Amino acid sequence: xxxxxxxxxxxxxxxxxxxxxxxxxxxxxxxxxxxxxxxxxxxxxxxxxxxxxxxxxxxxxxxxxxxxxxxxxxxxxxxxxxxxxxxxxxxxxxxxxxxxxxxxxxxxxxxxxxxxxxxxxxxxxxxxxxxxxxxxxxxxxxxxxxxxxxxxxxxxxxxxxxxxxxxxxxxxxxxxxxxxxxxxxxxxxxxxxxxxxxxxxxxxxxxxxxxxxxxxxxxxxxxxxxxxxxxxxxxxxxxxxxxxxxxxxxxxxxxxxxxxxxxxxxxxxxxxxxxxxxxxxxxxxxxxxxxxxxxxxxxxxxxxxxxxxxxxxxxxxxxxxxxxxxxxxxxxxxxxxxxxxxxxxxxxxxxxxxxxxxxxxxxxxxxxxxxxxxxxxxxxxxxxxxxxxxxxxxxxxxxxxxxxxxxxxxxxxxxxxxxx
Numbered sequence: 001x002x003x004x005x006x007x008x009x010x011x012x013x014x015x016x017x018x019x020x021x022x023x024x025x026x027x028x029x030x031x032x033x034x035x036x037x038x039x040x041x042x043x044x045x046x047x048x049x050x051x052x053x054x055x056x057x058x059x060x061x062x063x064x065x066x067x068x069x070x071x072x073x074x075x076x077x078x079x080x081x082x083x084x085x086x087x088x089x090x091x092x093x094x095x096x097x098x099x100x101x102x103x104x105x106x107x108x109x110x111x112x113x114x115x116x117x118x119x120x121x122x123x124x125x126x127x128x129x130x131x132x133x134x135x136x137x138x139x140x141x142x143x144x145x146x147x148x149x150x151x152x153x154x155x156x157x158x159x160x161x162x163x164x165x166x167x168x169x170x171x172x173x174x175x176x177x178x179x180x181x182x183x184x185x186x187x188x189x190x191x192x193x194x195x196x197x198x199x200x201x202x203x204x205x206x207x208x209x210x211x212x213x214x215x216x217x218x219x220x221x222x223x224x225x226x227x228x229x230x231x232x233x234x235x236x237x238x239x240x241x242x243x244x245x246x247x248x249x250x251x252x253x254x255x256x257x258x259x260x261x262x263x264x265x266x267x268x269x270x271x272x273x274x275x276x277x278x279x280x281x282x283x284x285x286x287x288x289x290x291x292x293x294x295x296x297x298x299x300x301x302x303x304x305x306x307x308x309x310x311x312x313x314x315x316x317x318x319x320x321x322x323x324x325x326x327x328x329x330x331x332x333x334x335x336x337x338x339x340x341x342x343x344x345x346x347x348x349x350x351x352x353x354x355x356x357x358x359x360x361x362x363x364x365x366x367x368x369x370x371x372x373x374x375x376x377x378x379x380x381x382x383x384x385x386x387x388x389x390x391x392x393x394x395x396x397x398x399x400x401x402x403x404x405x406x407x408x409x410x411x412x413x414x415x416x417x418x419x420x
Contacts, residue, residue, distance in 0.1 A: 051174075059169040064181045065411060066196065067204040075211065077176035078239040082147045082309075083231040091308045092139040092146070095301045098318035099134060102297040102332040109334035113296075114359050122156060123298055134301075146305050150234040158275045158351065159302045161228075161235040161246040179238040181207060182250040182409050183214055189254065189408040192217040211240045224285050226253055228278075232309035247410075252278030254409045255350055255379065260286045262375055262417075267345030270294070270371065272336070272364055273352035277303035280328050281310050289327040292339070300330045333360070336367040347372045350379040351413075354387045365396040369420060376418045379407055393418060 050070035051057040061068065106112065113120075123131050130149070133141035150160035157164040167175050184206045187193040193206050193214070218226055219242075227242040228235070228249045237244025256279050259269050265287040274280055274293035280303075283291050293303060300319065307316045307328055317326030319335070347368050353361060368376055376399060378389040393399050399418035407413035 056169050057174070060167070060171075060174040060178060063167070063178045063411060064207075065185050066181055066207040068177065068207060069204040072173065072177060073180070073208050075173065075176040075180045076239040077172035077179075077236060078244055079151075080230040080235045080237070080244050081151065082233045084147060085231075085309075087313065088143040088147065088309070089139050091305065091313070092142040094308070094318055094321070095304050096134065096137050096139055096142060098304065098320055098330075099297055099301045100137065101320040102300065106297065106332065106334065109337075111334040111337060111360070111363055114357055120298075126154070126156070146233070146302075148234065150236075157248075159299065161233060161237065161248055161276070161278075163236050166247060175236070176238045177207075179245055179247045179250070180211060182247045183211065183218075183238070183245060184209070185409050186250055186254055187214050187218055190218065190221055190257075192221055211238065212242070215240055215242050215245075222257070222286065226282075226285075229281070229310040232306050233276075248276070248278055251350070251379075251409055253282045255279040255348060255377075256282035256286050256288070258377060259283055259346060259348060260288060262377070263288075263345040265289070268292070268343055270339070270344040270347045272333075272347065272349045272368075273299075273356075274303055274330075275299065275351070277307045277310075277328070277330070279348070279350070281307060284311055284315065284327060291327065292329045292331065292344070294331055294333050294336050297332050300332055304330050336364065336371070339367070339371045341370050342373050344372050346375040346377060348377045348379075349389070351381070353378065353389050353392065354380055354382070354384040361392060362396055365392060369397060369399075372420045374420060375402075376420060378416045378418075379413060381413050383412075388414075389416060390414075 048061045048064065048068040050068040050072040051061045129145050130142070132138075133145055150162035153163050153170065154160055155165045157166055163170060163175055167178060169175075184193065188195045188206070193209075196203050196206055215226065225242065226249075228237075228245065230243055235244050235246055237246045237249070259279075260283070263269065267288075268290040269283060269288055270292045271279060272294050274295055277293060280291050280293055293300070295303065304316065304318050307330070311328070315326060316328045316330065317323045318330055319332055323329050353364075356364075376393075378393075380389050382388045382390075390404065393401075393416075397418075399420060402417040402419055404414060404416045407415040
């Protein structure tokens with residue numbers, strides 16, 4: 001009886017159309033389910049299935065050198081505030097003396113900046129409290145500012161160890177994952193972890209290791225604790241039992257390792273554009289005791305704050321201070337003209353030359369040739385092509401290229417070494 005009734009109802013136009021549409025929807029749903037299962041299966045075998053949960057996850061994936069398998073490793077982001085101490089105001093008095101002397105002397109130097117540069121604009125627009133403390137020569141106000149500087153996100157990079165413009169997806173777990181990825185890259189460079197092979201595997205295992213185990217391997221290999229000093233300034237970093245690691249700590253440590261590998265302990269090192277001085281700090285940890293940094297006056301102030309609070313008052317000299325005993329010297333950019341000829345074993349630049357005006361760069365390369373005995377090491381991006389270090393060297397020097405390769409630590413960067 002029910003079958004007869006169903007057949008009769010199917011002859012009613014609206015009912016027939018409803019049933020037909022329902023059958024079509026069911027078939028379509030079954031096909032969609034099959035397609036969804038297929039897509040999920042494919043995603044599960046892709047490079048970073050652990051980063052396919054939300055639309056903006058790809059912003060993290062493109063920064064990674066390693067596949068992020070699901071579920072993501074339990075890597076946490078933590079913060080550490082700079083610690084106040086009795087030396088901070090005294091340090092700031094030294095910083096202000098060096099800064100004002102450098103500004104006064106800049107006008108008398110034959111080497112000058114042309115027009116407004118990025119850091120002058122940042123000081124005026126992004127860091128008005130810092131500018132005010134400097135203009136008033138107020139050591140206490142400067143100390144208060146530098147103690148808290150970096151306790152929130154900044155879009156620019158290079159002068160903080162807070163979350164910065166390197167990360168576009170600011171979820172704490174994603175930020176921490178990108179920092180851990182750099183630590184794994186360093187361990188692979190040192191040969192402490194195997195370099196993963198997507199062709200034959202294993203693939204995606206290194207990013208799932210315990211950070212403490214990786215750090216201990218690096219400590220043992222280098223013969224030092226790579227734990228960065230966290231009292232100097234605010235730090236956001238990947239949590240470990242050794243402290244917090246920002247991606248700039250890993251970059252700086254790698255650079256210091258390369259300097260030591262290329263020159264040993266005793267060879268004097270020169271760095272153009274040293275930023276906060278993290279490479280200088282790690283070079284000091286690794287036993288390099290003759291290190292000179294050349295940079296803009298405002299960056300010299302920030303580097304001086306970091307290094308004096310990290311390494312002690314007697315290990316660092318600022319512009320205008322006696323330099324004979326200091327193991328790290330921080331000088332304004334035009335002082336490259338006054339450095340001794342053929343004194344430095346190796347000169348380093350990282351993450352700055354492509355962004356510097358041509359009038360300065362041409363002089364820098366002339367001075368690198370004059371003051372350096374052996375090597376010029378560059379770690380830079382090529383986003384500003386054709387303004388690349390490779391093209392600058394070809395244009396202004398006759399340096400002999402030893403190698404050009406992808407940079408181990410940061411995606412999209414090139415490492416190049418030249419013989420002077």
